[in-house]
Amino acid sequence: MFDFLDSGQYDLLGAFWVTAQLALYSALGSLIWGTALVAMRVSPVPLMRGFATAYVNVVRNTPLTVVLVACLLGLNQTLGVSLGADRSENIGFRLAVLGLVAYTGTFVCEALRSGINTVPPGQAEAARALGLSFTQVLRLVVLPQAFRAAVTPLANVLIALTKNTTVAAAIGAAETSLLMKTMMENETDALFTVFAIFAFGFIVLTLPTGLVLGWAAKRLAVKR
Amino acid sequence: MSSVLYDTPGPRAKRRNVVYTIVFLAVLALVAWWVLGALDEKHQLDADKWSPFVTDSKVWTTYLLPGLTETLRAAALSIVIALPLGAALGIGRLSDHRWVRVPVGAVVEFFRAIPVLLLMMFASAVYREFTTVSSDFRPLYAVVTGLVLYNASVIAEVVRAGVLSLPRGQGDAAVALGMRKGQTMLYVLLPQAVTVMLPALVSQLVVIVKDTALGGALLGFAELLSQNRQITANYGANTIATLTVIALIYIAINFLLTTLAGRLERRLRQGRKSPSATIPAQAGAPEAKSEAVSGA
Numbered sequence: 001m002f003d004f005l006d007s008g009q010y011d012l013l014g015a016f017w018v019t020a021q022l023a024l025y026s027a028l029g030s031l032i033w034g035t036a037l038v039a040m041r042v043s044p045v046p047l048m049r050g051f052a053t054a055y056v057n058v059v060r061n062t063p064l065t066v067v068l069v070a071c072l073l074g075l076n077q078t079l080g081v082s083l084g085a086d087r088s089e090n091i092g093f094r095l096a097v098l099g100l101v102a103y104t105g106t107f108v109c110e111a112l113r114s115g116i117n118t119v120p121p122g123q124a125e126a127a128r129a130l131g132l133s134f135t136q137v138l139r140l141v142v143l144p145q146a147f148r149a150a151v152t153p154l155a156n157v158l159i160a161l162t163k164n165t166t167v168a169a170a171i172g173a174a175e176t177s178l179l180m181k182t183m184m185e186n187e188t189d190a191l192f193t194v195f196a197i198f199a200f201g202f203i204v205l206t207l208p209t210g211l212v213l214g215w216a217a218k219r220l221a222v223k224r
Numbered sequence: 225m226s227s228v229l230y231d232t233p234g235p236r237a238k239r240r241n242v243v244y245t246i247v248f249l250a251v252l253a254l255v256a257w258w259v260l261g262a263l264d265e266k267h268q269l270d271a272d273k274w275s276p277f278v279t280d281s282k283v284w285t286t287y288l289l290p291g292l293t294e295t296l297r298a299a300a301l302s303i304v305i306a307l308p309l310g311a312a313l314g315i316g317r318l319s320d321h322r323w324v325r326v327p328v329g330a331v332v333e334f335f336r337a338i339p340v341l342l343l344m345m346f347a348s349a350v351y352r353e354f355t356t357v358s359s360d361f362r363p364l365y366a367v368v369t370g371l372v373l374y375n376a377s378v379i380a381e382v383v384r385a386g387v388l389s390l391p392r393g394q395g396d397a398a399v400a401l402g403m404r405k406g407q408t409m410l411y412v413l414l415p416q417a418v419t420v421m422l423p424a425l426v427s428q429l430v431v432i433v434k435d436t437a438l439g440g441a442l443l444g445f446a447e448l449l450s451q452n453r454q455i456t457a458n459y460g461a462n463t464i465a466t467l468t469v470i471a472l473i474y475i476a477i478n479f480l481l482t483t484l485a486g487r488l489e490r491r492l493r494q495g496r497k498s499p500s501a502t503i504p505a506q507a508g509a510p511e512a513k514s515e516a517v518s519g520a
Contacts, residue, residue, distance in 0.1 A: 044233060045248065046245070047245045047249060048248055051248070051252070057479065057482075061430065061434075061474065061475045061478035062434075062478075063434035063436075063449070065437035066449055066474060069441060069452070073467065074463060074464055079259075079262045079263070128228075128231055133230075134229060137229055137230065142229065164339070165339075166342060167441075170441035170442055176342075177341050177345065180345055184346070185349075191346070191349050191350060191353060195342070199334070199337075199342070203334075203338075206337050
């Protein structure tokens, strides 16, 4: 039943490793980009607020597939941006990380904004009364509490991101869904086994994230 | 002022904000200048690459509109099938019988953990091997199947949360009146839960519309995004123009749906005494709850 796995024809672990790397780099990038976006979104400078709001509304409503395809056809094939990669599969990977960061950052921004909204206004008012500037209020008082309140929505964003890495197959990153497609075309008599393997792989990837972050959300919640 | 995060700007802060605005504007302009310059160098800004979308109605009637129809058809089919299925799964998960509750819960959790693209690919392979669905319709079937399986399980969770959010007294009162369990659910709990769930369901529609594009990129489904290949082949490699127009169509549809969901949520909140009476949107679409702090 599993004999096609022994043939050495398919690099299952390699594909899942690419997926995990995609998820990890994109998660780091989108956390940073999302934080920057939310900082702009609540900032006193109207232009930054407008930019962040417009960016979030536009990118959030664009399908991720369109974002990634635009990265490949637009950035790479039309403009010649390759992000310092020389081999074609590397280009796919790096462009996928870029697209995933651009897309997921908007959801991180929204999650953090809902986190900021849970911080009682008195906290920011007290910080201002102490004479802290906007960046100090945000950095020292509001965002630390917002992050702790936003662990659950952020966990959902990260799980969705892990699943969204499969879309990178659309621009040729050698990750799991591309391998599954090949395997399903070749191993037609073992369709259900192949699907079960990949389903199991993703459950292994997403379930611990949910459990750990669910536990973290309880631990970190600000007791009021 | 609009925000509790910063003081009303005085003369110095105003001056500083002006400086920040100018710097930010300069950075934006620099990026725009670089992008537009690079696009111009590759002749992507030439008028003849963009003009077909305004002057030539054939682009719309042969490519974009049929693609949009396919996108909307797949989305509509998915939501129409996923809604009753999701409601059934959600109610099943609330069942008093362990032998219903546990397997339904396992099914829901399973399909929520699998990427929707894998479900579509699997469905496509299954239709290819085990059914006689012609290859013209197979992509549509595969896309709809994948979307139904995933979204039904998401909707199941929305329904469950909606029913659980109702005050206990509602169910107790129905039981006290002598209603059966089925009647309690059908006549008392579900009608109230539906109004609570409405914003989350509309937000889920956005997810469905966005996910149809997966079928276009990887399964040969002739939806809106996949038309970009045909158009760029026939209208002189106008990649950027075509992708921009396609993205704008998606954004317009989804922005309408998002706005509708926000409106519904606000209206529902106004109509109730308890403040947090709606179910938050699920699966990668976390909606901000209130606009109290954000200045936007």
